[in-house]
Amino acid sequence: MVLSGMIASWSFYLMHFYSGLAEDDTSIPSDIKVPILQSFYCHIYDSQWHFSCGTKEYKVLMEKFHLVSTAFLELDRRSASSSIPFFKDAIYLNNDSHSLLMFQLYFILLLNKPCFDVSSYIEFMASSYQEAIEDITKRMGAGMAKFICKEVETVDDYDEYCHYVAGLVGLGLSKLFHASGSEDLASDNLTNSMGLFLQKTNIIRDYLEDINEIPKSRMFWPREIWSKYADKLEDFKYAENSTKAVQCLNDLVTNALMHIEDCLHYMSSLKDVSIFQFCAIPQIMAIGTLALCYNNMQVFRGVVKMRRGLTARVIAQTETMADVYGVFFDFSSLLESKINDDDPNASLTRKRVQAVKDCCISSGLLNKRKFHVHNRKSYTSLLIMVIVLVVAMLFSLSRRKVLVD
Ligand SMILES: *[C@@H]1O[C@H](CO)[C@@H](O)[C@H](O)[C@H]1NC(C)=O
Ligand SMILES: *[C@@H]1O[C@H](CO)[C@@H](O)[C@H](O)[C@H]1NC(C)=O
Ligand SMILES: *[C@@H]1O[C@H](CO)[C@@H](O)[C@H](O)[C@H]1NC(C)=O
Numbered sequence: 001m002v003l004s005g006m007i008a009s010w011s012f013y014l015m016h017f018y019s020g021l022a023e024d025d026t027s028i029p030s031d032i033k034v035p036i037l038q039s040f041y042c043h044i045y046d047s048q049w050h051f052s053c054g055t056k057e058y059k060v061l062m063e064k065f066h067l068v069s070t071a072f073l074e075l076d077r078r079s080a081s082s083s084i085p086f087f088k089d090a091i092y093l094n095n096d097s098h099s100l101l102m103f104q105l106y107f108i109l110l111l112n113k114p115c116f117d118v119s120s121y122i123e124f125m126a127s128s129y130q131e132a133i134e135d136i137t138k139r140m141g142a143g144m145a146k147f148i149c150k151e152v153e154t155v156d157d158y159d160e161y162c163h164y165v166a167g168l169v170g171l172g173l174s175k176l177f178h179a180s181g182s183e184d185l186a187s188d189n190l191t192n193s194m195g196l197f198l199q200k201t202n203i204i205r206d207y208l209e210d211i212n213e214i215p216k217s218r219m220f221w222p223r224e225i226w227s228k229y230a231d232k233l234e235d236f237k238y239a240e241n242s243t244k245a246v247q248c249l250n251d252l253v254t255n256a257l258m259h260i261e262d263c264l265h266y267m268s269s270l271k272d273v274s275i276f277q278f279c280a281i282p283q284i285m286a287i288g289t290l291a292l293c294y295n296n297m298q299v300f301r302g303v304v305k306m307r308r309g310l311t312a313r314v315i316a317q318t319e320t321m322a323d324v325y326g327v328f329f330d331f332s333s334l335l336e337s338k339i340n341d342d343d344p345n346a347s348l349t350r351k352r353v354q355a356v357k358d359c360c361i362s363s364g365l366l367n368k369r370k371f372h373v374h375n376r377k378s379y380t381s382l383l384i385m386v387i388v389l390v391v392a393m394l395f396s397l398s399r400r401k402v403l404v405d
Helices: 002-024 030-043 056-063 065-077 080-096 100-110 122-148 155-179 188-205 207-211 233-237 239-257 260-268 273-293 308-317 321-337 346-362 382-397
Strands: none
Touching: 122 155, 155 188, 188 207, 188 239, 188 260, 188 273, 207 233, 233 239, 239 273, 239 346, 260 273, 260 321, 260 346, 273 308, 273 321, 321 346
């Protein structure tokens, strides 16, 4: 049953991954893409269906859609063991892992910490998983199709787009956690914030990669924000516009900070340790990445990532909510120290950072944490060394879109 739970979440992520893939491929004209995204959820029952798109590894992945579909159908049959080949294939195929969300799965898989509890949900499981997955896939496809035909103009569009691609994944997962019997069902708003915070961080960090996308650039930064600083989003690439570019970046980071209190609230209500870690680690990576990106011109020149060693320590040492509050406190203090009074949004940024710090302080847990961002002492524990090795190995394999390296 543990395995079924994991396969459910694998299938779920792969569904997300596939529809994201179809959306990401700028070589496919919208009039072909839109109907596919809209009907994607119908195909999850059809192991014969496939659609050719993407390039390189993505193409291979897309051609193996039937594996995802088979695993999905497996859920109904409750015979998890026959899905093991799929499981291996999925790991292999996701060689080119592209998002934080996939990273969460690696994490769970590697540490052999299944996120679902064994006993309580046997008869409940199959149908509720399938429904959750189908419902979310359908809504996600429809939402993505909408944004193929429409640019992200306003801040509301930005929130809506992030809701479709990440908020809905969160909602699906919250349903799965609930169905597993381990967790209460979190409010939709809190869950959505978890997804928005991760997705916005990705969008902010990936400016250069998205703008240089071939054959056509992808633009997720909302016009309502960037138009305050430039005539065209591409203008930020050029050195002469770097002051404006960084101001715009800071504006977007300030926008993303808004979601943190909800995220902390969501995480603080989790009960199961594995689910807690599953959720908390990407959030910590996100606040770390935002603190790093803030006021950092490098976002317009190359890739900004957290140091490998820090990443490994986050994975190994995030155990409790005290650790999460501690890390959020440290990273918000780091971000705060980078605020320049000449920045047009300086006071709003300060206000939001202070709100996050207050939330961490008022938890009363700050002095109970074991993990410190600035702690550089070396580790001898075998476990930690193994994790570091595995992470290093994984990330040298994946070349694209991994937030944490
Ligand atoms: C996995 O990555 C390696 C190195 O990037 C590559 O040689 C191999 O073909 C990839 N496998 C798949 C299935 O994409
Ligand atoms: C959820 O968010 C919506 C839109 O932001 C808001 O109108 C609604 O009151 C929120 N619901 C809760 C329970 O906070
Ligand atoms: C810098 O930004 C301004 C205003 O957006 C634009 O007119 C100009 O062309 C940009 N410079 C470059 C080199 O793109």
